[in-house]
Amino acid sequence: AQSVTQLGSHVSVSEGALVLLRCNYSSSVPPYLFWYVQYPNQGLQLLLKYTSAATLVKGINGFEAEFKKSETSFHLTKPSAHMSDAAEYFCAVSGNLNFGNEKLTFGTGTRLTIIP
Amino acid sequence: DAGVIQSPRHEVTEMGQEVTLRCKPISGHDYLFWYRQTMMRGLELLIYFNNNVPIDDSGMPEDRFSAKMPNASFSTLKIQPSEPRDSAVYFCASSYGTAVRGYTFGSGTRLTVV
Numbered sequence: 001a002q003s004v005t006q007l008g009s010h011v012s013v014s015e016g017a018l019v020l021l022r023c024n025y026s027s028s029v030p031p032y033l034f035w036y037v038q039y040p041n042q043g044l045q046l047l048l049k050y051t052s053a054a055t056l057v058k059g060i061n062g063f064e065a066e067f068k069k070s071e072t073s074f075h076l077t078k079p080s081a082h083m084s085d086a087a088e089y090f091c092a093v094s095g096n097l098n099f100g101n102e103k104l105t106f107g108t109g110t111r112l113t114i115i116p
Numbered sequence: 117d118a119g120v121i122q123s124p125r126h127e128v129t130e131m132g133q134e135v136t137l138r139c140k141p142i143s144g145h146d147y148l149f150w151y152r153q154t155m156m157r158g159l160e161l162l163i164y165f166n167n168n169v170p171i172d173d174s175g176m177p178e179d180r181f182s183a184k185m186p187n188a189s190f191s192t193l194k195i196q197p198s199e200p201r202d203s204a205v206y207f208c209a210s211s212y213g214t215a216v217r218g219y220t221f222g223s224g225t226r227l228t229v230v
Contacts, residue, residue: 032216043120043207043221044159051216090159094215102147102215103172106159
């Protein structure tokens with residue numbers, strides 16, 4: 001079975017500082033990995049995804065993530081935090097698509113707070 | 117593109133009542149997913165459909181929950197009878213072809229059972 005672990009349920013950074021949100025995965029097959037963002041009272045929005053092409057993936061709003069197989073990690077970063085980045089972020093891993101398992105398993109989320 | 121549309125946005129009901137949540141996926145999307153979000157358990161997949169056929173309902177908590185997709189543009193999630201522990205935000209999401217493309221989520225229905 002596939003799973004993801006997000007380290008740190010709450011992360012606070014100053015405006016303009018580096019954002020680093022951690023995600024480690026467990027998967028019995030080569031994974032597809034995703035980051036989603038959820039703003040208050042809204043649904044989840046896809047930020048970026050890794051689908052076995054380039055290991056460094058760029059997404060919307062200046063975010064990027066690097067797939068590291070040796071570390072089973074897919075951490076999300078942004079060089080300079082903006083107040084509008086305050087939200088909850090979810091890492092997710094796909095099921096075994098070779099067997100038609102299309103479901104995504106989500107982590108528990110990391111709430112990002114930006115300090116002015 | 118209107119996105120995934122869920123209704124109602126908020127629902128407050130008394131314990132024991134039937135609750136029906138509705139979802140309209142994006143036109144052309146062939147996968148539809150129902151998720152439940154709570155503080156304690158995070159995001160849980162309840163059930164998903166492919167071409168209107170239920171593929172995996174292993175996440176449905178118990179027989180009180182049922183989901184249908186009578187056509188490509190509509191799905192319902194029904195809880196009968198409802199209980200206070202069903203209080204959560206219920207999300208519907210859809211995707212085209214494969215989950216690798218990522219899901220598009222609706223804005224959710226916040227259900228409160230008193």
